[in-house]
Amino acid sequence: MDWSATGSPTPLTFSEELKLAIKERNVLTTKSKMKVLSALNDLTKASVQEKQAEFRQKVINEIYSTEMTYLHQLEVIMKFFMEPLRTKSWLPHSTFNALFGNIEILYKVNGELLKELKEGEQHVASAFSKIAPYLKLYSVYAYDYKKALEILQTMVKTNKELNQFIIMQETRPEVSASIQSLLIVPIQRIPRYRLLLQELVNYTPKDDSNYSTIKDALAKVEQTAEHINGLVTEYENAEEMLMLARRVVHCPVDIIVPGRKIIKQGCLMKVTKNGRTSNQRYLVLFNDSLMYCKGKAEGILKFSCLLPLKHCQVEPVFGAGVFKITCQGEVILLYTGDSQLGQDWIETLQAATKEYQVCRWTLRKESSKRKPIRRKDRKHTEPRALPQSPDSKVSVSCFRMFKNIL
Known part of the structure; x- marks a missing residue:
């Protein structure tokens, strides 16, 4: 007898009971048994x-x-x-x-x-x-x-x-x-x-x-x-x-461009050049670049830097949601008091960077069938050159700061 997930027996149909009885009791010849079972199978199918x-x-x-x-x-x-x-x-x-x-x-x-x-x-x-x-x-x-x-x-x-x-x-x-x-x-x-x-x-x-x-x-x-x-x-x-776009000021680049999408945004702490202090920064991850600004979750954001994802590398350091972004000479060390939030940022950044690079490779393969795209042609379709942030270089001394944080 079959049993349901609750532990109670599942009732058999009349055809199933007959099949079981015929198999258990040797009351029919093999030929007769096959005929009856075949008929019961047809009945079940019907x-x-x-x-x-x-x-x-x-x-x-x-x-x-x-x-x-x-x-x-x-x-x-x-x-x-x-x-x-x-x-x-x-x-x-x-x-x-x-x-x-x-x-x-x-x-x-x-x-x-x-x-x-x-x-x-x-x-x-x-x-x-x-x-x-x-x-x-x-x-x-x-x-x-x-x-x-x-x-x-x-x-x-x-x-x-x-x-x-x-x-x-x-x-x-x-x-x-x-x-x-x-x-x-x-x-x-x-x-x-x-x-x-x-x-x-x-x-x-x-x-x-x-x-x-x-x-x-x-x-x-x-x-x-x-x-x-x-x-x-x-x-x-x-x-x-x-x-x-309405919130960001002093921005030398176009935020709204065809095909650009927001993947994730929020506040993180950015370690300063000397590694002794940190400042709050607002990060916006697009599908093609990463922008960070001075400001809070609400209100005006002052543009700091735009990093093209094709040159970005994201690496966790120390653990506990601390990570480093390296991009064309820019080195940014970020962290948050919520280790899970930091880990989410790391995973999302890595996934976005990988997806962008895969998409670029696919487009380059497809475009190779047509006229090759030269470097001077590509510069108009990519994020503009990065303005150098005054606190862009993270020195080795920043490690001292995290001995006290972690």
Whole structure:
């Protein structure tokens, strides 16, 4: 008898009990036994197929029912929030468009999807394959959603009329939901399609005539999901880069350049030239360089140095989260009171440096098929020459300082 993870016996099916009894009791000839066991195997296989078909039908029903619910939620947004607010002057035009400008388009797209789904279960996969190119419209909504919602939440706190209107609409029996919970529904829809189609693939036999179509539909929805996630990530990085650029002063280089991303940032302690004292520095690790500034986590940052990752070497020293960065004659010794945080910085810096070097090698291999890139051409695509920091050279005497720290 099988046992479950909780220690209780798992009940056997009728077919399994029969098989066990036939094997244990020698009441049939070998030929008869083989016939009976073969028949029981066929019965078990048929039972598994029936269960798969049952689960498959449940998934199809869920796709259809959740699509109906989703369209109803879009109707609620349009009827009780979008249309009334269109006639008011409470929201700036840009905020209104960011929140509601794509709702009607999404409603039409998903209305077409629902029409296809109504054709029957054989049309589920083809319905998603047809509509998949239009699902990329969700990326526009996702792009605007977060920022617009933040503006709305701020305005609700300062605009009494707007606040009262939203509360009144949210408490209506036909709504019974917050505007935030309704507006996030389109963001959740594509991941939901992905999950449901994956389940449909799992419960569809590979020899089924629709199997390849379902797999194709899943692949297209996955591509759409990745496209949306990538766009949102780019948007968030652009916002983060812009905020950083506004904080940094006396910077002789361009912080915002195409393809640059922030990987990690925060405050660390930098050992001075004589090794007797240390000063707080704010480090920003990009995917192509490392910038360190004078300043704190909040407020203005005074630019000190920009180190290109292609020339950087990161080495832990002493242990306990202390590490050294060497780059084109620059030697920087850094540490933090939190050893785990220091170790995180070491690992992240090493990983970023390695990844950048691998990417450069790959690009150089690809570009070798075209015109070779000369040194004078590359200088415009790399971080500019490093300004020499007055405390850039770390002397051997710095080791004395860490005898007292560690």
